[in-house]
Amino acid sequence: MTAQVMPGPVRAPIGRLLRSELRWIYRRPRTLILLGLLALYPILFGIGTQLVDAPVRANGDQSIVAAVAGNALMLPVIVLSTTMIFFLPLGTTMTASDALAGEASHGTLRGLLLAPVSRVRLLAIKAFGVAVVSAAAALMTSLIAFVTGLVIAGPGSLVSISGTTLPVGEGLWRVLLATGWVIVQMWAVGAIALAVSASTEHPLLVLASVIGGLFVFGLLSTIPVLDWMHPFLITESWDSIVDVLRDPILSENLVTGLLRAVCYIVIGYSLALARMITKDS
Amino acid sequence: MTFAEAEAGVGTASAVPTPVLAARTRGLRKLYRNTVAVDHVDLDVPEGAVLGMLGPNGSGKTTTIRMMLGLTTPTAGEVELFGARLPEAAQAVLPQVGALVEGPGFHPFLSGRENLLRCAAAEPLLRSSAIAKAVDEALERVGLSGAASRRYRGYSLGMKQRMGLAAALLVPRRFVVLDEPTNGLDPAGTREVRTVIADLHAAGTTVLVSSHLLSEVEATCTHVAVLHQGTVVAQGELRDMLEASNAGLLVSTPEITAAVDALRDNRIPARPMPDGLLVDLTSTTAPEVVATLVRADIPVHEVHKQRTGLEDLFAQLTETS
Numbered sequence: 001m002t003a004q005v006m007p008g009p010v011r012a013p014i015g016r017l018l019r020s021e022l023r024w025i026y027r028r029p030r031t032l033i034l035l036g037l038l039a040l041y042p043i044l045f046g047i048g049t050q051l052v053d054a055p056v057r058a059n060g061d062q063s064i065v066a067a068v069a070g071n072a073l074m075l076p077v078i079v080l081s082t083t084m085i086f087f088l089p090l091g092t093t094m095t096a097s098d099a100l101a102g103e104a105s106h107g108t109l110r111g112l113l114l115a116p117v118s119r120v121r122l123l124a125i126k127a128f129g130v131a132v133v134s135a136a137a138a139l140m141t142s143l144i145a146f147v148t149g150l151v152i153a154g155p156g157s158l159v160s161i162s163g164t165t166l167p168v169g170e171g172l173w174r175v176l177l178a179t180g181w182v183i184v185q186m187w188a189v190g191a192i193a194l195a196v197s198a199s200t201e202h203p204l205l206v207l208a209s210v211i212g213g214l215f216v217f218g219l220l221s222t223i224p225v226l227d228w229m230h231p232f233l234i235t236e237s238w239d240s241i242v243d244v245l246r247d248p249i250l251s252e253n254l255v256t257g258l259l260r261a262v263c264y265i266v267i268g269y270s271l272a273l274a275r276m277i278t279k280d281s
Numbered sequence: 282m283t284f285a286e287a288e289a290g291v292g293t294a295s296a297v298p299t300p301v302l303a304a305r306t307r308g309l310r311k312l313y314r315n316t317v318a319v320d321h322v323d324l325d326v327p328e329g330a331v332l333g334m335l336g337p338n339g340s341g342k343t344t345t346i347r348m349m350l351g352l353t354t355p356t357a358g359e360v361e362l363f364g365a366r367l368p369e370a371a372q373a374v375l376p377q378v379g380a381l382v383e384g385p386g387f388h389p390f391l392s393g394r395e396n397l398l399r400c401a402a403a404e405p406l407l408r409s410s411a412i413a414k415a416v417d418e419a420l421e422r423v424g425l426s427g428a429a430s431r432r433y434r435g436y437s438l439g440m441k442q443r444m445g446l447a448a449a450l451l452v453p454r455r456f457v458v459l460d461e462p463t464n465g466l467d468p469a470g471t472r473e474v475r476t477v478i479a480d481l482h483a484a485g486t487t488v489l490v491s492s493h494l495l496s497e498v499e500a501t502c503t504h505v506a507v508l509h510q511g512t513v514v515a516q517g518e519l520r521d522m523l524e525a526s527n528a529g530l531l532v533s534t535p536e537i538t539a540a541v542d543a544l545r546d547n548r549i550p551a552r553p554m555p556d557g558l559l560v561d562l563t564s565t566t567a568p569e570v571v572a573t574l575v576r577a578d579i580p581v582h583e584v585h586k587q588r589t590g591l592e593d594l595f596a597q598l599t600e601t602s
Contacts, residue, residue: 008373009372009373010372010373010376010405010406011372011405012402012403012404012405012407013409016402016409017402017403019402020398020399020402020403023399024388024391024399027390027391027395028390029390106386106387106388106389107383107384107385107386107387108386108387108388109386110352110382110383110386111386111400111403111448112403113351113352114350114352114375114378114380114382115375115376115400115403115404115405116351116371116372116375116376116405117403118371118372278354280347280352280353280354
C-alpha cells in the first residue's frame with residue numbers, strides 16, 4: 001500500500017448537514033401530527049367562537065367571546081397565548097428530546113460523532129433544528145389564525161383592547177411582533193430541553209422534566225409567598241403577550257420577558273455545551 | 282505538528298522499514314464509577330492487518346473500541362490513529378475510519394436508503410454529488426438493494442446488521458472497525474462478512490474485528506489480541522501465537538515403540554498415540570526430530586504439526602485466573 005499523506009481536518013459542508021437535519025425532523029410522523037393539530041387549532045377556535053356567538057347575534061347583540069376572539073388581531077394573539085402554554089412547548093421539547101437523547105437511544109448519535117461531526121458543531125446543528133421547528137410552528141399557527149380572523153370578521157374588524165381600530169397592515173405587524181416574541185420564549189424552552197437532552201438517553205425524561213417543569217413554574221407563580229422567586233420563572237411574563245393588543249403597545253413587560261428568555265437561552269446552551277463536550281456516547 | 286512537516290516526514294518514513302501502526306493505544310484505562318472496565322491496554326494494530334480482538338463477554342472489547350474512536354474519554358492513557366493523537370486529530374483521522382460499534386443504529390421510521398443518505402450527509406470525504414451513488418453501492422455491497430426502500434422498522438436482525446456494515450463502508454476507508462459484525466447473521470451472512478473483510482484486506486485496508494467467536498477470528502484474521510478482564514493478555518500475529526501455544530509434532534509410523542525409544546535416547550520427550558507418536562517440541566525442532574528418526578531407521582509415513590487451534594489458546598489465556 002502506498003504511503004498516504006494525512007489530509008488536514010475535513011468537514012462535511014454545514015449546509016448539507018442542516019438540510020439533512022431538517023429533512024429528518026420533518027419526516028418524523030409525530031412532528032407532522034403536531035404541526036397538523038397546530039394548523040387546525042386556530043380554524044376550529046375561530047369557527048367555535050362564531051358558533052357560540054350565533055344565538056347572541058340573533059338578538060342584535062355581540063357576545064364577549066366573539067368580541068374577544070372574532071377578529072384578525074385578537075384571534076392570532078389569543079391562539080398564540082393558549083398554544084404557548086402547552087402545544088408549542090410540547091413541540092419544541094419533543095424535537096429537542098429526539099435531537100440528542102432520542103438519537104443516543106437509537107444509537108445514531110454515535111454514527112454522527114464517528115463521521116465525524118464535532119460535538120460543538122453537532123450541538124449547533126441540533127439547536128438550529130429545534131429553533132426552526134419552534135419558529136415555523138408558531139409562525140404557521142399565528143398566520144393561519146390571522147387569515148381565519150380576516151375571513152370570519154373582515155378586514156375592518158381589527159379592534160385593539162384599547163378600543164381603536166387598526167388597519168390590516170398595522171394588525172399584521174402586531175401579530176408578527178407577538179409571534180416573534182413567542183418564538184424567543186420557545187427558543188428558551190428549547191435551550192433548556194436540549195441541555196436535558198444532552199444529559200440523558202431517555203427522550204421521555206426530557207419531555208417529562210421540561211413540560212413538568214413549566215407546569216410547576218405556572219403553579220409557583222400563583223403563590224404570593226414565593227414572589228421573590230417570580231422574576232426567575234420563564235412563565236412569569238407569558239401573560240404579557242396581550243400587551244401587543246393595546247394601543248399604543250405596552251412594552252415594559254414584553255421587554256422584561258424577552259430579556260428573561262435570553263437569559264434562559266444563554267444558560268441552557270452553556271449547560272448543553274458543557275455536557276455535550278464531556279459526554280460519553 | 283503541521284501538515285507540511287507530516288508530508289516531509291513521509292519520504293524518510295518509507296525509507297526506514299518500521300511498521301506503520303493504524304492504531305496504537307498506551308496505558309488505556311477506563312473507570313465507570315468504581316468499576317475498572319479496561320486497564321493497561323497497550324494495543325498495536327499494524328497497518329494492513331486484520332486484527333481479531335478476542336475476549337469473553339464483558340472483557341472490555343467494546344469499551345476499548347469506543348475509546349479508540351473517541352466516543353468515550355479514557356480515564357487515563359492515550360490513543361493514536363495513524364500516528365495522530367485523539368481526540369485532537371479526530372477531524373483529520375476519523376473521516377478515513379469506518380466503524381460498526383455496539384450494533385447498528387438507525388431510525389425506524391426511515392427507509393434503509395434514507396437512513397444511509399443521512400449518514401452520508403455527515404461524511405466529510407463524500408462530495409454532495411457523489412452521495413446517491415455511494416449509498417447505492419454500499420447497499421449493493423451488503424445485499425440490501427432489494428429492501429432499500431422499506432422502512433428500517435421492518436428489517437430483520439440480520440438486515441439491520443448489514444445496514445450497520447453498509448454505513449461503515451460508505452466511503453473507501455483506511456481503517457474499518459467492526460464490533461461483533463456477525464451478531465444475528467445466518468451462516469450465509471457470516472460468510473458474506475468474511476468476504477467483505479477479505480476484500481477490505483486485499484485492498485490494503487486495516488481491519489479490527491472484535492468477536493467472542495474463536496472460529497470467526499481464526500478464519501479471517503492475520504493478527505490477534507486477546508482481552509481478559511479488561512486487559513490485553515496476549516497479542517501478535519495469529520501464526521506466531523498458534524505456534525507458540527502448542528509444541529507438538531504428530532509422527533505417524535508403524536514402529537511406535539522403536540520410535541519412542543530412539544527419541545528418548547536423544548533426550549527428546551515423546552509419547553505413543555493410536556497410530557504414531559506425539560513429540561514435544563519445546564526443547565527441539567521438527568527437522569531435528571525427523572533426522573533422529575531417519576538415522577534410527579524408523580519408517581516415517583507422515584509428520585505434521587499438531588494444531589490445537591485458538592480454542593485451546595483462548596482457554597489457556599482466559600481461564601487461568
